[in-house]
Amino acid sequence: MDRSHSPSETLVPLKSKRGTKVVKNYRLVLIGKTGEGKSSTGNTILGRKAFATAAYAEALTQECTTEKCLIDGRQLMVVDTPGIFGTGGSDKSTKKEILKFLGITSPGPHAIIYVVSMQERYTEEHKKAYEHVKDMLGNHSDTHTIVVFTNRDNLEADGNTIEDYMNHVPVPLARLISSVGCRYVAFNNRAKGKRREEQVEELIQKVDDLIEANRGLCYTSRVFETTEKALVAKVKYEVDPILMQSSKDVAKLREEVEIKRGLIETLKKSAKLVKPQIDKETLEFLQLRVVNDGKINQIQEECDNKVEEIRDNLRHSIETNKVSVQQEWFTSGLKSIAGGRLQDIIET
Known part of the structure; x- marks a missing residue:
C-alpha cells in the first residue's frame, strides 16, 4: 500500500547547521532482515511514528509503504519494505513486493538504507539476507548503499561506542561494510529531540556524500534491468546443460x-x-x-x-x-x- 502524502501534510523540519535554502528531493529505501528495526529507523528519520513497529521479531510490514518529510532543506521520500526471510509470505512474493520500490521511487532511489541490528550476533542468516539483496539488486547496489546499525542505546548502555563495535565485527559483516565503501551510521531509535536530530543529520550527510560520489545518479531501473539480464544469463548458463540432459533423458x-x-x-x-x-x-x-x-x-x-x-x-x-x-x-x-x-x- 502506497501511503504517500503531499509534502505539506508531512513536513518535519530540522534546524539547518549548513544554512542551505535549496530544496532537494531525496528518495531513500529501507531494506533488511525481519526484526532488525527497519520501520523504527524510518520513524526516526521522519520524526514521527508513521510505520508500524513491534517489540517482537514478526514481519509487520507486508507491503511497500511510503512517507515523506522535509529535513534540513531536503524533501525526503522514505520507503519501508517487507523484511527479508519474514513470516508474512514466500520469498518469491516478498521479493516481488520489495522490488515495487523501483516504481514508487521512479526513476530510482538515491540511497538504499540497509538496516542491521547490533542487539544480536551477526549470524549466517544475516549473511544470507544481504546476499539475497545482492541477488535482487546486483553488485551495482553497493555504490548506493548505506548501512544503519540499530540498537545503539544498548551498545552505549554497556559503555561501548560504534567504533568499539566495528573493531570486533565478524568477517562477513566487515566485508559487507567494506563493499559499501564503509558508509555506516548507528541509530538509537528511542532517541528524542536533539539526539534524534543529530543522528538523522549524520545519515543525511552520508546521503549527500553518496550522491556526490555517484555524480547525482540514483539507483535506476536500468541498473536493475542490467542486473536482471545478467542474473537470467547466469541462470540460463547453469540451467541449460541440465535442460539438455533432461531432454536427452526424456x-x-x-x-x-x-x-x-x-x-x-x-x-x-x-x-x-x-x-x-x-x-x-x-x-x-x-x-x-x-x-x-x-x-x-x-x-x-x-x-x-x-x-x-x-x-x-x-x-x-x-x-x-x-x-x-x-x-x-x-x-x-x-x-x-x-x-x-x-x-x-x-x-x-
Missing part, C-alpha cells in the same frame, strides 16, 4: 515407452490368436475331468461294495466257526460223560 524414456508399447500390442495380437486354442483345450480338459470324475465315482462305489462283501463274508465265517467250535465242545463233553458212566458200569 527422449530416451519416450523411446523405451514406444518399444514397450509395441511389445504390448504384439502380445495383445498373439493373445487373440492363442485364445481360441486355449479355450478349446480348456473345454476338452473340463469334459475329460467330468468323465474321469464319473469313473472315479464308479470305482469308489465298486470298492465300497467289495469291502462290504468282504466284511459280510468275514462276519459269516466268524459265526460259522463259532457254531462249529461249540458243537465240537458239546460232542467232546458228551463223550467224556458217556465214557465215565461206562467205566462205572464195568467196575460195578
Whole structure:
C-alpha cells in the first residue's frame, strides 16, 4: 500500500547547521532482515511514528509503504519494505513486493538504507539476507548503499561506542561494510529531540556524500534491468546443460515407452490368436475331468461294495466257526460223560 502524502501534510523540519535554502528531493529505501528495526529507523528519520513497529521479531510490514518529510532543506521520500526471510509470505512474493520500490521511487532511489541490528550476533542468516539483496539488486547496489546499525542505546548502555563495535565485527559483516565503501551510521531509535536530530543529520550527510560520489545518479531501473539480464544469463548458463540432459533423458524414456508399447500390442495380437486354442483345450480338459470324475465315482462305489462283501463274508465265517467250535465242545463233553458212566458200569 502506497501511503504517500503531499509534502505539506508531512513536513518535519530540522534546524539547518549548513544554512542551505535549496530544496532537494531525496528518495531513500529501507531494506533488511525481519526484526532488525527497519520501520523504527524510518520513524526516526521522519520524526514521527508513521510505520508500524513491534517489540517482537514478526514481519509487520507486508507491503511497500511510503512517507515523506522535509529535513534540513531536503524533501525526503522514505520507503519501508517487507523484511527479508519474514513470516508474512514466500520469498518469491516478498521479493516481488520489495522490488515495487523501483516504481514508487521512479526513476530510482538515491540511497538504499540497509538496516542491521547490533542487539544480536551477526549470524549466517544475516549473511544470507544481504546476499539475497545482492541477488535482487546486483553488485551495482553497493555504490548506493548505506548501512544503519540499530540498537545503539544498548551498545552505549554497556559503555561501548560504534567504533568499539566495528573493531570486533565478524568477517562477513566487515566485508559487507567494506563493499559499501564503509558508509555506516548507528541509530538509537528511542532517541528524542536533539539526539534524534543529530543522528538523522549524520545519515543525511552520508546521503549527500553518496550522491556526490555517484555524480547525482540514483539507483535506476536500468541498473536493475542490467542486473536482471545478467542474473537470467547466469541462470540460463547453469540451467541449460541440465535442460539438455533432461531432454536427452526424456527422449530416451519416450523411446523405451514406444518399444514397450509395441511389445504390448504384439502380445495383445498373439493373445487373440492363442485364445481360441486355449479355450478349446480348456473345454476338452473340463469334459475329460467330468468323465474321469464319473469313473472315479464308479470305482469308489465298486470298492465300497467289495469291502462290504468282504466284511459280510468275514462276519459269516466268524459265526460259522463259532457254531462249529461249540458243537465240537458239546460232542467232546458228551463223550467224556458217556465214557465215565461206562467205566462205572464195568467196575460195578
